[in-house]
Amino acid sequence: MTAEERALFKIRNLCVAFDLFRGTLPVLDHVSLAVRRGEKIGLVGETGCGKSVTMKVVVGILPIPPGRIASGEIWFDGTNILSLHGGRLQDVRGRIGLIPQDPSASLNPVFQVGTQLRDAIRYSHRHRNLSAKEIRRLAIDVLAEVGLPDPVRNLSNYPFQLSGGMKQRVLIAMALAANPELLIADEPTTALDVTIQEQVLRLMREAIDRRNLSILIITHNLGLIREFTDRVYIMYAGQIGETGSTRDLFNRPLHPYTKGLLASVPKLTGEGVPFGIPGTVPDYLNAPSGCRFSPRCDRTTEVCASCRPEMILIEGEHRVACHLYKEEQEDDPQAG
Amino acid sequence: MILRLDDIKKYFPVRHGFLQRKMEYVKAVDGVSLAIKRGEIFGLVGESGSGKSTLGYTVVGIHRSTAGKIIFKGEDLATRQHMDVRAISRKLQIVFQDPGSSLNPKRTIRQTLELPLKVHRLGTRRERLGKLRELLQKVELPEEYLHNYPRALSGGQRQRIAIARALAVEPEFIVLDEPTSALDVSVQGKVVRLLLSLAKEHDLTYLFITHDLSLMRNVASRVAIMYLGKLCEVAPTSEFFKNPLHPYTKMLLSSIPVVSEEEESLKPERSVPKGEIPSPVNRPSGCGFRTRCPLAMDICAQEEPRRTLVNEEHEVHCHLFNNSRIKGDYDWND
Numbered sequence: 001m002t003a004e005e006r007a008l009f010k011i012r013n014l015c016v017a018f019d020l021f022r023g024t025l026p027v028l029d030h031v032s033l034a035v036r037r038g039e040k041i042g043l044v045g046e047t048g049c050g051k052s053v054t055m056k057v058v059v060g061i062l063p064i065p066p067g068r069i070a071s072g073e074i075w076f077d078g079t080n081i082l083s084l085h086g087g088r089l090q091d092v093r094g095r096i097g098l099i100p101q102d103p104s105a106s107l108n109p110v111f112q113v114g115t116q117l118r119d120a121i122r123y124s125h126r127h128r129n130l131s132a133k134e135i136r137r138l139a140i141d142v143l144a145e146v147g148l149p150d151p152v153r154n155l156s157n158y159p160f161q162l163s164g165g166m167k168q169r170v171l172i173a174m175a176l177a178a179n180p181e182l183l184i185a186d187e188p189t190t191a192l193d194v195t196i197q198e199q200v201l202r203l204m205r206e207a208i209d210r211r212n213l214s215i216l217i218i219t220h221n222l223g224l225i226r227e228f229t230d231r232v233y234i235m236y237a238g239q240i241g242e243t244g245s246t247r248d249l250f251n252r253p254l255h256p257y258t259k260g261l262l263a264s265v266p267k268l269t270g271e272g273v274p275f276g277i278p279g280t281v282p283d284y285l286n287a288p289s290g291c292r293f294s295p296r297c298d299r300t301t302e303v304c305a306s307c308r309p310e311m312i313l314i315e316g317e318h319r320v321a322c323h324l325y326k327e328e329q330e331d332d333p334q335a336g
Numbered sequence: 337m338i339l340r341l342d343d344i345k346k347y348f349p350v351r352h353g354f355l356q357r358k359m360e361y362v363k364a365v366d367g368v369s370l371a372i373k374r375g376e377i378f379g380l381v382g383e384s385g386s387g388k389s390t391l392g393y394t395v396v397g398i399h400r401s402t403a404g405k406i407i408f409k410g411e412d413l414a415t416r417q418h419m420d421v422r423a424i425s426r427k428l429q430i431v432f433q434d435p436g437s438s439l440n441p442k443r444t445i446r447q448t449l450e451l452p453l454k455v456h457r458l459g460t461r462r463e464r465l466g467k468l469r470e471l472l473q474k475v476e477l478p479e480e481y482l483h484n485y486p487r488a489l490s491g492g493q494r495q496r497i498a499i500a501r502a503l504a505v506e507p508e509f510i511v512l513d514e515p516t517s518a519l520d521v522s523v524q525g526k527v528v529r530l531l532l533s534l535a536k537e538h539d540l541t542y543l544f545i546t547h548d549l550s551l552m553r554n555v556a557s558r559v560a561i562m563y564l565g566k567l568c569e570v571a572p573t574s575e576f577f578k579n580p581l582h583p584y585t586k587m588l589l590s591s592i593p594v595v596s597e598e599e600e601s602l603k604p605e606r607s608v609p610k611g612e613i614p615s616p617v618n619r620p621s622g623c624g625f626r627t628r629c630p631l632a633m634d635i636c637a638q639e640e641p642r643r644t645l646v647n648e649e650h651e652v653h654c655h656l657f658n659n660s661r662i663k664g665d666y667d668w669n670d
Contacts, residue, residue: 046520046522164384193383194549194588194592195587195591196383196612197593198591199610220520220521222595223592223593223595226594226595250595260522261521261522262595264521264522265521265550265595266524266550266551266555267553267594267595267596268550268553268602268603269596269599270554271554272554273525273528273554273555274524274525274554275526276521276523276525276526280492
């Protein structure tokens with residue numbers, strides 16, 4: 001597990017449950033992932049698969065209760081975040097920047113952009129006792145870094161005066177202003193048009209390279225993942241189904257869910273409307289104890305529903321959690 | 337020709353300034369002419385703020401057009417009187433983007449689906465119930481759902497209900513306003529397939545509004561691109577993707593993130609998109625796209641580009657092509 005040893009950030013066997021009136025929902029089931037320094041990692045999944053819950057646990061905004069961290073560890077640069085409290089926790093978390101999903105809902109509509117950005121800077125640099133002037137300087141610099149036109153004037157604008165793409169830039173600036181080492185971006189471009197999306201991704205890529213950051217990008221957009229990331233984790237119903245380098249995973253998907261997901265995307269080649277994956281995401285209350293994809297899988301066997309598949313190393317960094325690959329770690333007969 | 341739009345405009349007044357005295361207009365749709373053939377699936381693509389949804393709403397009568405003609409089966413809907421609306425709306429229906437908000441959460445599926453039948457006074461109570469069962473069957477849902485509320489259904493199932501509601505009055509033309517963009521990809525395909533098979537079965541014509549060009553590639557027979565309330569390019573789908581002409585079309589196509597090498601090779605060479613769509617209140621003079629266009633010339637700021645027919649079915653609105661080819665107008669004869 002060299003990948004994990006060198007990791008800046010890693011989640012190990014994280015289990016998160018929600019205690020509701022109708023019962024306990026075991027949402028995350030032994031989720032493990034790792035992000036090395038300078039790496040761009042994608043976490044892909046559909047609505048309700050637990051990708052945002054994962055993000056919330058990491059940045060500490062999961063409502064507890066009803067949420068409950070049943071087991072697992074989250075390591076950041078050698079410290080287990082889940083064992084920290086108070087100021088120590090705040091210091092470690094300050095090194096993780098969050099880029100939230102919906103730029104319109106994430107800025108406070110009644111405060112000027114500058115006020116919100118300066119608050120963020122003042123807090124994240126609280127040990128440095130910066131003067132108001134220095135804070136303003138930092139705010140202007142970071143807005144310029146994310147390519148916001150006329151940063152000085154935009155400081156006194158309210159969020160409603162900015163377009164969606166500009167708001168997203170402000171939020172990226174806010175995350176960058178704290179000088180984080182890891183960025184977590186939760187669906188950073190779903191609210192944006194493709195042309196703006198491309199601009200925002202380009203900007204994020206540049207900022208990451210310039211500052212040598214790592215990023216964990218959470219999305220359902222496979223095209224974006226293919227263009228942006230180095231490595232990918234595929235998540236289904238709270239379980240990681242497959243992981244590997246982006247190239248391997250797109251060229252040779254192994255898990256039936258990954259294959260189904262890739263086949264569901266309409267193609268520019270015009271092969272007709274995809275069939276999608278039969279069935280629906282299981283209710284977590286009655287989720288199968290084994291592989292949670294088994295009810296929708298066309299190659300399911302008896303063992304699938306009862307026994308949770310372990311991650312199997314196929315080659316390099318390509319791992320899959322699927323009983324099909326248990327013994328013969330060879331090419332899947334239906335690959336492609 | 338089932339529907340023809342002739343220079344349709346939809347302006348929304350906005351007041352501002354001292355004592356709200358200054359009157360300006362958001363030109364959401366600013367002179368769109370289109371002709372949609374019977375039985376075709378016409379794709380309308382654009383970014384948010386391009387006016388594509390406003391155009392769809394204007395066609396079905398949710399908005400009254402500011403100017404222009406909407407000729408549906410030879411009848412001008414733009415001048416429709418209050419009483420005609422019911423007759424027309426039987427033939428023209430709409431499916432909205434987000435079934436979570438387009439279905440009333442306080443009504444059971446049965447109430448939701450029965451309302452259009454009641455409005456149009458179709459059938460007795462018993463006949464209506466039979467009709468509802470048939471509708472659910474058509475959208476591949478079990479009959480039991482009639483007594484459920486929308487919250488008990490998944491996103492895909494809710495959208496099927498919204499489709500059933502549109503089908504209830506047996507329309508000929510349906511505006512689909514981003515019918516699958518609120519759905520997961522693994523569900524999207526099934527809903528689109530259902531829409532396609534329904535179109536065939538009931539001889540429906542669709543105006544399919546979306547921002548997803550990859551989806552359009554596989555669904556539409558013709559595609560139109562809209563930008564700031566105007567059309568940029570209209571062409572049959574295969575031609576559109578093989579030979580895109582308008583700089584905006586190229587920019588859009590090159591920014592689509594795709595999932596395979598094969599698709600990558602189909603995209604036009606990468607032109608880095610710059611800028612954002614301007615406000616429709618202060619649209620740039622001349623061509624609306626010139627502020628972002630890599631090939632903008634002097635004339636683009638001065639004159640609006642006219643419709644140029646590159647060939648019989650491929651039209652482009654761009655000065656690059658204005659003088660080189662035949663300038664044409666639609667042949668409106670069906």
